[in-house]
Amino acid sequence: MERIVECVPNYSVGQDLEVVEKIVSCFRGKEGIKLLDYSSDKDHNRSVVTLVGEPEKVKVAVVESVKVAMAHIDLREHKGEHPRMGACDVIPFIPIKNFTLEDAVALSKEVGQALGELGVPVFLYERSASASHRENLAAIRKGQFEGMPEKMKLPEWQSDFGPKAPHESFGVVAVGARMPLVAFNVNLSTADVAIADAIAKKVRHIGGGLRYVKGMGVYLKERNLAQVSMNLTDYTKTSLYRALEMVRIEAKRYGVSVVGTEIIGLVPQKALIDSIEYYMGIENFSPDQILENKLSEEA
Amino acid sequence: MERIVECVPNYSVGQDLEVVEKIVSCFRGKEGIKLLDYSSDKDHNRSVVTLVGEPEKVKVAVVESVKVAMAHIDLREHKGEHPRMGACDVIPFIPIKNFTLEDAVALSKEVGQALGELGVPVFLYERSASASHRENLAAIRKGQFEGMPEKMKLPEWQSDFGPKAPHESFGVVAVGARMPLVAFNVNLSTADVAIADAIAKKVRHIGGGLRYVKGMGVYLKERNLAQVSMNLTDYTKTSLYRALEMVRIEAKRYGVSVVGTEIIGLVPQKALIDSIEYYMGIENFSPDQILENKLSEEA
Known part of the structure; x- marks a missing residue:
């Protein structure tokens, strides 16, 4: 197609x-x-x-x-x-x-x-x-x-x-x-959902945070930890890494750290590439370099 | 196929x-x-x-x-x-x-x-x-x-x-x-190729470094900087992030830092996923969550 x-x-x-x-x-x-x-x-x-x-x-x-x-x-x-x-x-x-x-x-x-x-x-x-x-x-x-x-x-x-x-x-x-939504959650080193909620309010758009982030605090009962649960409404403008690093910055205020993250459901490949380029400082990378993309190209 | x-x-x-x-x-x-x-x-x-x-x-x-x-x-x-x-x-x-x-x-x-x-x-x-x-x-x-x-x-x-x-x-x-090779280069904040070479010798397998890394120092004339040029001979065992972080560790000895990286040619998607999972702490991620993978699945 x-x-x-x-x-x-x-x-x-x-x-x-x-x-x-x-x-x-x-x-x-x-x-x-x-x-x-x-x-x-x-x-x-x-x-x-x-x-x-x-x-x-x-x-x-x-x-x-x-x-x-x-x-x-x-x-x-x-x-x-x-x-x-x-x-x-x-x-x-x-x-x-x-x-x-x-x-x-x-x-x-x-x-x-x-x-x-x-x-x-x-x-x-x-x-x-x-x-x-x-x-x-x-x-x-x-x-x-x-x-x-x-x-x-x-x-x-x-x-x-x-x-x-x-x-x-x-x-x-x-x-x-609409753009594809990316559901991205960040788990914190605390069970206090009030802290997760306060962080979410800083990170999300309506709280003066990132333009394409919606978010709220959630308590995960089975793991006894609090999570900043986010929807990225335009990953081409607000990347995963920006949301994650912003959570980290706000979490410091509470002496809390990030213990893990999760991506729920589907994520466009480009959203992952943006973030790996950031964390590894990769220059001039093209999605054409991913072997699987070559394989799926029309013959 | x-x-x-x-x-x-x-x-x-x-x-x-x-x-x-x-x-x-x-x-x-x-x-x-x-x-x-x-x-x-x-x-x-x-x-x-x-x-x-x-x-x-x-x-x-x-x-x-x-x-x-x-x-x-x-x-x-x-x-x-x-x-x-x-x-x-x-x-x-x-x-x-x-x-x-x-x-x-x-x-x-x-x-x-x-x-x-x-x-x-x-x-x-x-x-x-x-x-x-x-x-x-x-x-x-x-x-x-x-x-x-x-x-x-x-x-x-x-x-x-x-x-x-x-x-x-x-x-x-x-x-x-053989496994797919991943050609992965790390650029340093120095033009001294002797430093890049010394780092490469520490990071690579024959120098007591990572099992599936080959490497050497290279001088990039047009950018006037030195590069640790590596081949990862089994990315499933020695991931990109491990090679990068090992270069960072060795570079500290010379007061040198990493200014960028590059991936030359093709790279399997899994090699990138491994590293993004590491840097972002993503838990339980499956390649099936990548939209493009869903699209290329056999109908």
Whole structure:
């Protein structure tokens, strides 16, 4: 695949596995699409699908999956712990290869338009948002499915595409583009979660810290230690090593040190290369020098 | 490709590009084989081919290329700056994926046997060597093509496969298995190459240093600095970070510091992961977490 976009659509179904299977089959075994993962949570009554593929193919398949969700999910009867506003709740597009964030924004708008034409109100969010108060998914979703009819009457909560009121059974959907998230945790030599939380507040963006870091303190019961749990929202601008070293700097104030770190889930190779270049002072390194990259190049 | 071996055969031809092309065509566009690189040096009158592929396919193609070399290269007329003993001079096999060093040793012996049956004396070298004095390629090649008839009369220089005297026009060939080499250089805050050389002698195996490090001091004229130039001969046992930190430790004696490093040519991803795990203290990291690895997995 020459150009690759990732998509992680969330559907408001997690108990009826036949419906989940119908949704997933929109992505399975399709040319130009690779289904990486999917998982359903019964308590949340929600499923998350992760796929990558050629942008045009992904667009067609995602729209197809929304039709399936529309046919089989009725939010008027949906109960689950996770907040939700639509049968397909949120569709983020993430640039992976030969595809920029701007390309992902454009793709999200194409998909938004197509879904609007199906009769679903669409809110563009994150980097695709039409106004800054609509960037944050939680802000859009506030009030959930039940609150949408009233909320959408407000001028600042008009939909970007589709009807001006929620679809009766589907609700509304958020579509947008964002960078890949890197979930990066730093374990401390203390069990005091207040210290981890104080450090997180210094390191994260809203606390005057690094631009693309979200974070909070977490207590790990089984290891009896406190952790600074972070999301790096743009690893090309705020690298792993910068987040780690910033945690170290703030930790000194408490006489606490870093005892380990962990990366949760997927991480782009470039995020690791940036940090190894920093720690080892490697000059002029190119990803083409990694043997495995050579092997996976198109022949 | 499920199992992958790398092979870097060297041929004693670098001026007659038609012959080079005939050799390279044994590997180009063949199913189960990927030609990564080839280059010819006129002064050395020598060509180096780098390919990867399925072990059985690589074996067949390499034997084919030796037949081509036998038909078109006559060492009695060969002149070049690089020492050589055969029309195809050396054939190293390097384990890459789902293929161990032991597998590579077995493959080298299969190829050695096949070449012996073609009438070429074969010396097994490196990890395939039949005795420790035959591990080092330079030791086998000493005396070169012209000296082989006499050398092979000695009991310690009998061939492992094939005739007991060199092939008239081809000479002899060395076949063996080794780990991928990682060429790793560390630049110092001094232009004094004697310091770089002294450090290299401490860090390398023969000086009582790290088991899988070869090294020497080099003066970089254009940057006016001295460099510890190393080859890591088994990155799974002696990681990049260990070599770097050992250089740092030895450099302290001279009041010298590390100003940068470089990796020359290809490096296995695992070698980088090992070092990033060390510097960032990452726990429980799996290469499956690297997005690009997920993408290149067989569907």
